[in-house]
Amino acid sequence: QAFSGKLVSCRRSMAFQTFSVQVRSLGGEAIAKLQLPGSALVAELQGAVAQTTGVPGSYIKLVVEGGRQLKEAETLVASGVGPDFEATFLVLPVHRLDFVRACRDGRGDAVTWNYMIANGADINALCTLSEKQRPQEPYMKHVLHRVLATGSVVPYMKNVSALHLAAHRGFYKACVFLLEQETFRRVNEVTGTHHDNEGDPEEDGGGW
Numbered sequence: 726q727a728f729s730g731k732l733v734s735c736r737r738s739m740a741f742q743t744f745s746v747q748v749r750s751l752g753g754e755a756i757a758k759l760q761l762p763g764s765a766l767v768a769e770l771q772g773a774v775a776q777t778t779g780v781p782g783s784y785i786k787l788v789v790e791g792g793r794q795l796k797e798a799e800t801l802v803a804s805g806v807g808p809d810f811e812a813t814f815l816v817l818p819v820h821r822l823d824f825v826r827a828c829r830d831g832r833g834d835a836v837t838w839n840y841m842i843a844n845g846a847d848i849n850a851l852c853t854l855s856e857k858q859r860p861q862e863p864y865m866k867h868v869l870h871r872v873l874a875t876g877s878v879v880p881y882m883k884n885v886s887a888l889h890l891a892a893h894r895g896f897y898k899a900c901v902f903l904l905e906q907e908t909f910r911r912v913n914e915v916t917g918t919h920h921d922n923e924g925d926p927e928e929d930g931g932g933w
Contacts, residue, residue: 744801747811748774748787756814767804768797770812780816781837787812819844825852828891828899838902848909854882886911 744765748757757777761770771782778785787795789812795804806812820826824846827833833841842848888911891899903909 742808744806745809746770746806748777748814749811750814761801763802763808764800766797767795767799767801770795770801771797774814778814779840781833781840783833783837784817784819784840786815786817788815789813819846821845821847822850822852824848825850825885825887825890828887828894828896828903831894831896831899834898835902838899842906848887848903848906849911851884851886851911851914854885882916884914884916886914886916888912889914889916 742763743760744763746759746761747755748759749755757774759770759773759777761773767787768782771785771787774780774785774787775782789795789804789806789810795806795812819841824838824841827838827841888900888903888909890896891903904912
């Protein structure tokens with residue numbers, strides 16, 4: 726118990742220390758030298774790296790010695806790194822459905838969305854929502870009632886676009902962003918009535 730108490734006390738004192746981190750690319754190139762308090766979250770460190778590199782924090786992973794990935798929700802102290810450490814900067818790939826997922830989850834901003842589009846996300850992608858994936862919010866009740874009345878619960882909806890998801894969530898910024906994109910062509914798309922003329926809707930299985 727005495728040892729445990731000393732460890733807690735040590736961590737508390739470290740939380741007020743300034744942590745210095747050298748961020749390097751996978752090839753060893755120095756990217757940034759940053760300083761944050763020990764109480765800062767790893768997510769804050771990722772945000773600082775994002776400002777330096779132009780890569781959104783959601784696509785950044787930081788790995789320290791031994792190949793251990795830092796967890797976003799942990800503080801620097803809790804992550805087990807010392808006050809002076811190095812981290813390797815890794816960039817996650819952009820998936821074709823990432824923009825649609827962002828609208829579904831109500832996350833992101835114009836900088837992140839532009840990055841997604843520039844790196845392969847398709848703002849015109851269509852997906853299919855299964856019954857278990859249906860939104861939990863009380864919106865779209867008329868669609869749910871129609872589905873339950875017909876007994877057809879899987880798939881829940883076909884031809885769901887990013888604009889459908891953003892609008893139903895009330896994600897105003899994403900709706901405006903989409904409507905300002907010259908390449909967006911799903912303004913009059915209707916869910917559940919027809920297949921995309923250019924191919925089958927994206928089936929959102931395990932990758933959704």
